[in-house]
Amino acid sequence: MNVIRTTPPRPVDVTAVFPQLAPLARPAIRLHPRPGAPSPHDSSVGGPLLWPADEPWPHCHESHNQMDDLYEAYEVRASEDYEWHDGPNPMVPMAQLYVRDIPLLRPPGEADLLQVLWCPFEHEPDYKPPTALFWRSSAAVTGTLGTPPGPFAVEYDGYIPRPCVLTPEQITEYPNSTDLSKELQQQLRDWSNWQAAGSAVDSSWAPYPDSFYGSELSVAPGWKVGGWPGWGLTDPIARFCTACGAKMAPLLTIASCEWDSSNMGWVPYEDQALGSLDDSCVANPPKVKVSRTNRLQLYVCPEYPDHPHTDLIQ
Structure with a gap:
């Protein structure tokens, strides 16, 4: 695995704007599958x-x-x-x-x-x-x-x-906005809070400040291990182990694309010279399409990984 993929740094330190997010940081590993x-x-x-x-x-x-x-x-x-x-x-x-x-x-x-x-x-x-x-x-x-x-x-x-090799990269994720308290969700929607970060925040996001958080700062797109789940088809759904009742943790996200037009800020540096980044051959190297264009999220018991797993389409 001598080839690497490097995710650009996030455009702003979200914990400097919202310190409440700092304890919610989770590590994730982007798999970056490539043919x-x-x-x-x-x-x-x-x-x-x-x-x-x-x-x-x-x-x-x-x-x-x-x-x-x-x-x-x-x-x-x-x-x-x-x-x-x-x-x-x-x-x-x-x-x-x-x-x-x-x-x-x-x-x-x-x-x-x-x-x-x-x-x-x-x-x-x-x-x-x-x-x-x-x-x-x-x-x-x-x-x-x-x-x-x-x-x-x-x-x-x-x-x-399509068979793909991996170039794993560890990153830090923060929860999808729907996993946050109502109070913090409201703060994310207030553009004045983002303005405190200065020029690092693109003003084109001003009408959609919560979308800026969702697209650029929280959950990475694509294939990954760990991190926070992405939601879209449903509100957050807690998963519990059928064997011991423990709250299950995200294990693997199987994605229909590595990125799309809504999250281009996550495109690795090494892929930014590939021409049309929204082309399906570039943005979906394994050519996997889950339930047409969704994600399959696998969850495992954090206490006993060999307990039965579960999964969810999002």
């Missing part, structure tokens, strides 16, 4: 997994042949590369993350590797792809599976990631 040829020994998005040869490959056991209404509602069609039939569907590798590259991960026991797979199909009732997490010790894998089974059912191409 490449990862090996099973690399952290990757859509790359091959370090999967034990003697361990069964995970399958989705839900139905995959009763989706006509969904196709019509979402205006998508079945890929012509797949033959439709019912039965267990082999899951697709989404991400492989080594703790050596992503130190924010807190694996259980002696594990040093997280593997994330999903079924490339949206299922009821939430119409999102089911996910599976596997924590394992890489040193314990002595023989790897050569060629894993591929899925027989794929809803559309955006659920098959």
Whole structure:
């Protein structure tokens, strides 16, 4: 991982304007997936997994042949590369993350590797792809599976990631405004508070001061580990562990794009010379599209990471 990606510094120190935010700072690691040829020994998005040869490959056991209404509602069609039939569907590798590259991960026991797979199909009732997490010790894998089974059912191409290498970068995030108190939300909407920061704040944001916070200062776009969740489809929804009741923490955000026109300030320096930054080939290197253009947020129990995880479309 000798290539780097560098997020520009935020245009203003938000904690200098709103000291109340300082205790709410959280570390996050932007993954910066970019097309490449990862090996099973690399952290990757859509790359091959370090999967034990003697361990069964995970399958989705839900139905995959009763989706006509969904196709019509979402205006998508079945890929012509797949033959439709019912039965267990082999899951697709989404991400492989080594703790050596992503130190924010807190694996259980002696594990040093997280593997994330999903079924490339949206299922009821939430119409999102089911996910599976596997924590394992890489040193314990002595023989790897050569060629894993591929899925027989794929809803559309955006659920098959293009293999990407990662250039992880740690940043600091602050909560989405809807995660803040009503009083602080009101202060964010008062442009006079931002004017105290001086020329560092672009005056074009004056009519939309809270949007300045949301777009430039709080939650980073794109693929990331940890940090704060981004909200948009719903207000904040607390997730609780079904095994122990602990409040769950954001683990991984699977994004439909690395940035868009609303958050161009997060584009890494190294990508700013790529021409049209809003081009889908630049802004979405894995070519993943979650529920068309959304994010899939995975949550894990902070006390016991091997407890069942949960996920949420935003």
